[in-house]
């Protein structure tokens with residue numbers, strides 16, 4: 001049996017008529033750019049996330065880049081983020097000409113350790129970007145508290161956290177703005193690249209929309225030199241069809257995570273979910289001894305395990321210029337050496353026992 005990390009084919013088969021209709025309707029209208037589906041998705045996804053405005057863009061990376069620019073991040077500035085994230089979080093900071101300043105994680109949640117942020121704040125700090133990694137919100141209250149004391153905006157990297165909740169509020173409504181990715185494998189995934197900025201700040205939303213569309217406010221009037229970072233209408237139509245299922249898919253992901261937790265209790269270290277969050281399990285991440293061996297064995301038996309991420313940002317060749325050393329972020333490094341992502345996708349409930357059985361074999 002082969003069980004992928006995430007099964008996009010199974011999902012497509014489950015909702016095929018809706019997806020096919022959505023695609024056909026856009027082709028029939030040929031409104032491929034800036035079609036009304038983009039505007040509708042912006043409204044619907046912003047509402048889903050508890051925010052007033054949404055700005056559809058071409059990817060999560062573009063969402064982060066534009067939102068940081070909107071916050072005034074520019075050359076010479078510093079932006080604080082976590083050492084344990086996908087490279088795009090730091091890339092977006094770099095694109096603005098700013099320097100990513102990294103912080104170690106809380107080893108239980110894998111998210112930025114709020115207690116370690118203040119010591120990294122300097123006169124050059126312009127923003128803080130917590131990442132809601134694996135679909136679990138970062139501990140926002142202490143982050144907002146330290147940011148507030150220093151007059152800094154907090155931008156959520158919610159690329160893995162569609163619908164996740166922190167103390168009853170959704171990812172997307174916790175900071176000044178939040179950035180989502182609709183990369184195909186995400187909990188809400190397009191059939192290509194797409195992303196969105198959500199915010200309660202109308203000015204910020206308008207500015208990002210203008211910059212994503214070549215700095216224009218009217219067809220031939222360009223107020224600023226912007227970018228071509230718009231969301232395709234086709235992707236918006238697909239995402240709207242899938243958004244209708246997202247609450248149910250999230251419930252199923254949470255149920256699968258609970259079943260894994262039950263079946264793996266006492267076997268491996270399972271994910272920690274504090275009472276005040278509701279995680280959406282974009283990834284289900286365990287810790288195991290001799291991780292590389294276990295990973296290899298699982299792959300050999302057809303289990304699409306993953307490692308998110310095996311090399312922390314500060315040890316990536318791309319970020320050598322930042323001057324960090326091994327040992328700078330011990331909790332991040334320890335996680336990178338022991339974490340393992342097990343398959344999780346809403347259509348897999350019947351396959352859990354097989355994954356658990358194969359994992360038990362791989363551990364011995």
Ligand SMILES: Cc1ncc(COP(=O)(O)O)c(C=O)c1O
Nearest residue numbers: 059060061086088089159181183
């Ligand atoms: C935490 C995080 N930030 C940013 C991104 C970038 O999103 P995209 O791949 O849509 O550009 C991703 C997605 O891969 C992500 O997981």
